[in-house]
Amino acid sequence: MxxxxxxxxxxxxxxxxxxxxxxxxxxxxxxKGEFVAVMGASGSGKSTLLHxxxxxxxxxxxxxxxxxxxxxxxxxxxxxxxxxxxxxFVFQSFNLLPRTSVLENVMLPLLYSKVKDGEWEARARxxxxxxxxxxxxxHVSSQLSGxxxxxxxxARALVMNPKVIFAxxxxxxxxxxxxxxxxxxxxxxNRTRGHTIILITHxxxxxxxxxxxxxxxxxxxxxxxxxxxxxxxxxxxxx
Amino acid sequence: xxxxxxxxTAFHGLxxxxxxxxxxxxxIVIGITSIIxxxxxGQGAEDLILGQIQGLGTRTIAVIPGxxxxxxxxxxxxxxxxxxxRDLELLKRKENVSGLESIMPIVFGSESVSFEGETYRATIxxxxxxxxxxxxxxxxxxxFISDDDVRGRADVVVIGAKVKEELFGDSDAIGKRVRVxxxxxxxxxxxPTKGQVSFFNFDEAAFMPYTTAQQFIFGIKYFHRFIxxxxxxxxxxxxxxxxxxxxxxxxxxxxxxxxDFFVQTQADLASRLSTITSVLTLFLxxxxxxxxxxxxxxxxxxxxVSVTExxxxxxxxxxxxxxxxxILYQFLLEAxxxxxxxxxxxxxxxxxxxxLAGLAISQFVGVEWxxxxxxxxxxLGLGVSGFVGLIFGxxxxxxxxEKSPIEALRYE
Numbered sequence: 001m002x003x004x005x006x007x008x009x010x011x012x013x014x015x016x017x018x019x020x021x022x023x024x025x026x027x028x029x030x031x032k033g034e035f036v037a038v039m040g041a042s043g044s045g046k047s048t049l050l051h052x053x054x055x056x057x058x059x060x061x062x063x064x065x066x067x068x069x070x071x072x073x074x075x076x077x078x079x080x081x082x083x084x085x086x087x088x089f090v091f092q093s094f095n096l097l098p099r100t101s102v103l104e105n106v107m108l109p110l111l112y113s114k115v116k117d118g119e120w121e122a123r124a125r126x127x128x129x130x131x132x133x134x135x136x137x138x139h140v141s142s143q144l145s146g147x148x149x150x151x152x153x154x155a156r157a158l159v160m161n162p163k164v165i166f167a168x169x170x171x172x173x174x175x176x177x178x179x180x181x182x183x184x185x186x187x188x189x190n191r192t193r194g195h196t197i198i199l200i201t202h203x204x205x206x207x208x209x210x211x212x213x214x215x216x217x218x219x220x221x222x223x224x225x226x227x228x229x230x231x232x233x234x235x236x237x238x239x
Numbered sequence: 240x241x242x243x244x245x246x247x248t249a250f251h252g253l254x255x256x257x258x259x260x261x262x263x264x265x266x267i268v269i270g271i272t273s274i275i276x277x278x279x280x281g282q283g284a285e286d287l288i289l290g291q292i293q294g295l296g297t298r299t300i301a302v303i304p305g306x307x308x309x310x311x312x313x314x315x316x317x318x319x320x321x322x323x324x325r326d327l328e329l330l331k332r333k334e335n336v337s338g339l340e341s342i343m344p345i346v347f348g349s350e351s352v353s354f355e356g357e358t359y360r361a362t363i364x365x366x367x368x369x370x371x372x373x374x375x376x377x378x379x380x381x382x383f384i385s386d387d388d389v390r391g392r393a394d395v396v397v398i399g400a401k402v403k404e405e406l407f408g409d410s411d412a413i414g415k416r417v418r419v420x421x422x423x424x425x426x427x428x429x430x431p432t433k434g435q436v437s438f439f440n441f442d443e444a445a446f447m448p449y450t451t452a453q454q455f456i457f458g459i460k461y462f463h464r465f466i467x468x469x470x471x472x473x474x475x476x477x478x479x480x481x482x483x484x485x486x487x488x489x490x491x492x493x494x495x496x497x498x499d500f501f502v503q504t505q506a507d508l509a510s511r512l513s514t515i516t517s518v519l520t521l522f523l524x525x526x527x528x529x530x531x532x533x534x535x536x537x538x539x540x541x542x543x544v545s546v547t548e549x550x551x552x553x554x555x556x557x558x559x560x561x562x563x564x565x566i567l568y569q570f571l572l573e574a575x576x577x578x579x580x581x582x583x584x585x586x587x588x589x590x591x592x593x594x595l596a597g598l599a600i601s602q603f604v605g606v607e608w609x610x611x612x613x614x615x616x617x618x619l620g621l622g623v624s625g626f627v628g629l630i631f632g633x634x635x636x637x638x639x640x641e642k643s644p645i646e647a648l649r650y651e
Contacts, residue, residue: 051645054558056558056643056644056645056648057643057645076562076563077562077563080557080560080561080562081560083558083559083560084559084560085560089558089559091555091648093551095551095552095554095555095648097552097555098255099255100251100255104251108555108556108559109559109560111240111244111248111561112240112556112559112560112561112562112565113560117241117244156559
């Protein structure tokens with residue numbers, strides 16, 4: 001069985017009796033170590049898909065298997081454990097804790113993990129160094145630029161050494177230069193460390209870092225193809 | 240997640256918003272401060288009152304004319320002239336009241352005392368030489384009134400420290416004659432400063448033989464009190480019974496409900512007053528407790544705002560692996576930390592203020608106030624503030640814990 005397997009996934013939102021379908025039967029599989037970009041216009045259901053893939057939301061129908069684990073077999077706390085150990089998240093709006101140092105932000109997933117607290121700092125430092133922010137270790141998040149904030153978020157996603165990193169429009173709030181740096185880092189994590197990366201984006205350029213693009217349109221897959229000319233990021237960005 | 244990390248997380252949560260946390264705590268600080276202050280002052284007042292009563296001696300029994308007031312509205316003292324000279328003679332007899340060691344009749348009232356144009360409104364106190372023992376009154380200058388003075392209705396007076404100061408200033412008072420009503424009385428002694436003793440302030444008193452006071456000052460033939468000393472503490476109950484029986488016989492009363500007098504022991508008085516101060520303290524403390532409820536609602540309000548504001552933070556924590564209960568405990572602990580801090584500050588502030596209040600009372604009221612700080616108040620303060628945090632923190636904390644990670648992350 002594939003690492004990630006989606007079969008006929010459906011999602012319908014219901015608010016105050018109004019049913020809003022977001023996904024109508026989406027099926028695909030992703031192998032370990034792939035770098036997949038999910039593209040689509042806003043409202044195409046790409047964020048909904050990411051939430052389901054990231055065990056943050058339950059599908060209304062169909063089946064989803066992540067690394068042999070079925071969503072429906074676990075309760076909320078067990079899902080939290082799986083997210084903690086096996087998944088990393090990077091969001092468009094960074095979601096760093098305000099007035100909290102870079103190191104402490106990166107440590108956050110460790111707080112909810114079973115890793116011994118004696119190892120926390122060393123692991124967090126290693127993750128901060130991996131994204132090249134060792135000189136910012138004790139700065140608070142408000143003292144960082146947007147690009148730096150997103151690098152901290154990547155370090156936070158890395159700190160538990162997850163199998164997969166979900167990135168939801170990671171460059172959406174950044175200028176092209178900072179966005180480029182973020183993509184270089186993600187690319188490098190995929191190539192040199194073998195992290196599976198699932199990237200949500202609407203920018204073609206950003207998507208071209210991936211090796212495969214799944215394009216959603218109105219809740220169904222409109223296209224699923226390999227990228228012919230993958231942007232070749234600089235090697236050795238991630239230390 | 241280990242408790243210590245939840246606690247640290249909660250602490251950082253508050254630290255990130257210092258001024259808001261500080262203002263929120265204020266409500267609890269005020270509530271706990273007032274409770275501690277009231278409890279401490281209540282305890283001090285009780286100690287003071289009981290101390291003064293015990294200062295009168297535990298063997299002391301008072302016979303008071305009139306019917307015993309049965310409640311706060313029943314203040315009308317009928318039969319207030321029921322204690323007569325004949326009663327005094329009967330009570331003095333060993334065969335009537337066997338446990339009696341001594342008895343002193345007293346009369347009192349307010350009258351102007353004047354000396355060479357200086358006038359002071361003093362408490363005229365008519366008694367016997369026994370007052371030196373019963374009220375522990377040794378004159379600091381001169382002598383006290385004697386048995387002979389009482390029998391001879393002598394025109395002598397012993398004045399309190401305040402009376403002396405007001406009328407004579409620094410000059411000598413002994414041997415001088417003061418006027419009370421139309422009577423000229425010779426000052427034979429001056430009392431030392433004593434402050435309040437039980438209900439009497441001897442500093443403002445002019446003490447004279449009861450015979451003199453009855454005949455020349457008040458123009459009455461009855462007494463306001465009999466002060467009886469029992470032989471021993473063990474003899475008090477027996478003495479009280481004998482006093483009642485003798486007086487009923489003398490007054491021709493058969494039904495004890497129709498008594499025209501009542502007997503009060505120091506122990507009665509002490510327990511009654513301590514009940515009053517306890518009830519008062521409790522009442523005031525419960526009024527103060529209302530401010531805690533208000534403070535608690537303030538905490539809840541702020542916590543709710545904080546939960547809404549930190550929706551993203553909550554979502555993020557959940558996305559990276561926080562359990563529902565991790566979030567619940569984090570916010571609950573924030574509330575308890577707020578109220579607990581308020582409690583600790585309140586206890587300290589309450590102790591400091593009641594200490595100052597004690598100093599002020601000693602200074603301005605002239606009583607010897609002992610600062611007392613009940614240990615129970617500390618536990619009560621901490622317990623109550625912690626409890627308020629739990630009660631008013633649970634709702635916001637549950638709201639936080641219920642948030643779904645996606646709803647939270649989507650929140651703008």
